[in-house]
Amino acid sequence: MNQVLRAAGTLLLIMGAGQAIAQSDGNSAWRAMTFHDFRQPSSDVLQTVVWPDVIAAANAYTENELKRPLKGRNALVTALSSTYQLGDRTVIISTALVRGCDSGANSSGAEIEPSLCPLRILVMKAGKVVSSKTEHGCYIDHADKDLPQKNRNDSSYTRFDPKTGTIALRTVVGGKEIPSCQRSYAVD
Amino acid sequence: MPRFTKVCFALSLAVSHIFASSAIAQRGQYCERTNYSAQQITDAVRNSSLRDDLKSTSCSLGGLGRYESGGNKGVYNGSCCTGIFQLNNANVRKYAGTDREGYGCLTLQQQVNAWANLTNDGYNTGVVRQLASMQTFDGQKVDAGFLSACIQLGTGNCQRMVSSGRCSGFADINGTTICDMARSARAMTDPNCKDGEASCTQGPGDFPTNIGVAANPPTADIANVVVGSSEV
Numbered sequence: 001m002n003q004v005l006r007a008a009g010t011l012l013l014i015m016g017a018g019q020a021i022a023q024s025d026g027n028s029a030w031r032a033m034t035f036h037d038f039r040q041p042s043s044d045v046l047q048t049v050v051w052p053d054v055i056a057a058a059n060a061y062t063e064n065e066l067k068r069p070l071k072g073r074n075a076l077v078t079a080l081s082s083t084y085q086l087g088d089r090t091v092i093i094s095t096a097l098v099r100g101c102d103s104g105a106n107s108s109g110a111e112i113e114p115s116l117c118p119l120r121i122l123v124m125k126a127g128k129v130v131s132s133k134t135e136h137g138c139y140i141d142h143a144d145k146d147l148p149q150k151n152r153n154d155s156s157y158t159r160f161d162p163k164t165g166t167i168a169l170r171t172v173v174g175g176k177e178i179p180s181c182q183r184s185y186a187v188d
Numbered sequence: 189m190p191r192f193t194k195v196c197f198a199l200s201l202a203v204s205h206i207f208a209s210s211a212i213a214q215r216g217q218y219c220e221r222t223n224y225s226a227q228q229i230t231d232a233v234r235n236s237s238l239r240d241d242l243k244s245t246s247c248s249l250g251g252l253g254r255y256e257s258g259g260n261k262g263v264y265n266g267s268c269c270t271g272i273f274q275l276n277n278a279n280v281r282k283y284a285g286t287d288r289e290g291y292g293c294l295t296l297q298q299q300v301n302a303w304a305n306l307t308n309d310g311y312n313t314g315v316v317r318q319l320a321s322m323q324t325f326d327g328q329k330v331d332a333g334f335l336s337a338c339i340q341l342g343t344g345n346c347q348r349m350v351s352s353g354r355c356s357g358f359a360d361i362n363g364t365t366i367c368d369m370a371r372s373a374r375a376m377t378d379p380n381c382k383d384g385e386a387s388c389t390q391g392p393g394d395f396p397t398n399i400g401v402a403a404n405p406p407t408a409d410i411a412n413v414v415v416g417s418s419e420v
Contacts, residue, residue: 062285065237065305076285099309103278104342105268106306107369108256109362112268115278116344144277144288146216148267 028162030170032155033080033095035141039073046081046094047074049129050120054098061099080139082158088125091187093158093167095119095137112151114138114171114178121167121187131188138171138181150174156181216264218292224259226250226378229272232297236304239311241332247381248333252340252373261299262292272296273303273340282306310339315347326355328367337370 038047038055047055058075062068081094095117097103104113119137123130140154147154156171164186171181224232230250234243242249256274257263268276270288280291284302291299310316319338322330338346341358346366349357355367 058285066285066302068285076281076287078281097278097281099282101278101282102342102344103276103282105345105360106256106274106276106279106303106340106342107269107360107364108263108265108274109360109364110265110268110274110276110341111361112277113342139278146288151267 028159030157030159031082032157033082033093035143036079036081037143038077038079039075041072041074045092045124046079049124050081050092050094050122051077051079051096054096054118058098078141078143080141080156082160084160086162089130090124091160091167092122092124093119093137093169094122095139095156097139101139112140112147112154112173114140114154114156114173114181116180119169119185121185123187133185133188135183135185137169137183138178140171140173148174160187215266217260218262218264218270218289220262222259222261222296224253224261224272224296226254226259226376227381228296229253229259229300230378230381232300233304235297236300237308238304239308242307242311242336244384245332247377247383248331248370248373249336250381251375251377252333252336252369254376255369255372256340261294261296264288264292271299271303273299275299275303275306279306307336307339310343311335313343315343315350318350319346325350326353326367328355328370333373334366334370337366337373341366341369 036044036046038051041047055074055077058077059070062075063070077096077098079094079096081092083093084091097115097117101115101117103115104110115138116136117139119135120132121135122132138156140156142152142154151174153175154171154173156169159168159170160166161168166184166186169181169183169185171178226247227250229252230246233246233249238246238249253259253272257272259272261272262270263274264270265274270277270280270292271294275283275291277288280286280288280302283306284291284294284298286294291302294302311320316335316338319325319330320335324330325334328334338349341360341364345358345360349355349366351357355365359365
């Protein structure tokens with residue numbers, strides 16, 4: 001049993017190192033944003049620095065309006081993020097599914113659409129925020145295991161161009177590129 | 189087998205596979221199947237936090253629930269949407285704080301409460317305000333049912349319709365427009381349902397007349413006649 005755990009731990013370490021290399025070298029390639037579920041509170045920078053206000057608002061809504069006790073957990077808030085390392089600076093791009101998002105049609109004849117949500121771009125250095133701004137970006141995830149086949153790879157992507165200092169975004173839903181989700185923002 | 193026949197055979201296999209795959213993901217059912225009537229849905233709307241001016245035509249909202257789900261609160265359309273008002277997956281998370289399956293198993297009132305909060309938020313968007321200031325849109329009367337249909341099909345999609353100036357400016361994949369949805373909801377309303385008196389006289393944005401004035405007075409700056417407390 002211990003041997004199995006040790007082998008699994010070693011594998012995770014190798015995978016983690018591989019990911020770190022990919023992050024430092026892969027700035028110019030499109031990268032699928034990583035999915036996060038904030039229900040389990042943590043000291044992660046996304047929960048404590050990027051989206052604490054959104055988590056607090058969702059917790060208040062769940063407890064006060066839905067009358068559902070959270071018992072030390074957070075409300076169901078999900079987010080996507082990409083992180084780029086530029087020397088001693090870390091650039092975080094993240095979008096969260098919140099009440100302010102426009103999430104498309106609610107109808108028996110509708111299909112899955114991306115949500116247009118707040119997008120936060122933060123630059124951090126030595127653990128401190130040196131710049132931040134809020135824009136809009138498309139949110140889509142495929143965390144739901146019962147999605148139709150064509151939606152099981154739905155994703156939002158980012159690509160950072162270090163030469164121009166811009167971040168580009170695109171979203172694919174049902175195998176199709178969503179034109180309104182193609183955006184580009186300068187990283188300050 | 190001739191080459192052309194082989195190609196046709198392969199194509200038909202591929203097509204049947206696609207249909208089979210999509211059939212797996214098609215309509216589903218969570219918890220019990222229900223058949224709530226338009227009146228029962230209307231009653232739940234009246235007991236929800238929906239803003240008063242939209243509640244004033246809650247009979248058509250009961251019709252909207254029947255139109256969307258046939259009164260079955262656990263129905264999943266196989267793609268985006270679940271429940272009495274067919275909330276999409278994203279709005280289920282945001283407004284009900286649960287996933288699709290959890291939402292399908294909530295009570296009718298809990299589902300309607302989440303939908304009411306979504307609709308109230310949608311009412312505050314620019315496009316709904318713009319619509320609410322119109323008497324008609326492309327020949328359709330703009331009433332609470334029409335505004336609800338605009339929010340129901342998504343305020344971004346509704347903006348496309350308003351920008352085009354035509355009902356046909358937005359349609360879902362089945363070709364359903366916001367105008368179609370509003371018409372269908374009215375048609376599926378319980379014929380015996382009685383809206384508040386306000387529905388006969390109140391246009392969108394008017395002061396609600398279906399609730400006591402003392403409970404909901406206008407502020408002094410928008411009142412036509414201001415009476416001081418000593419003058420009462």
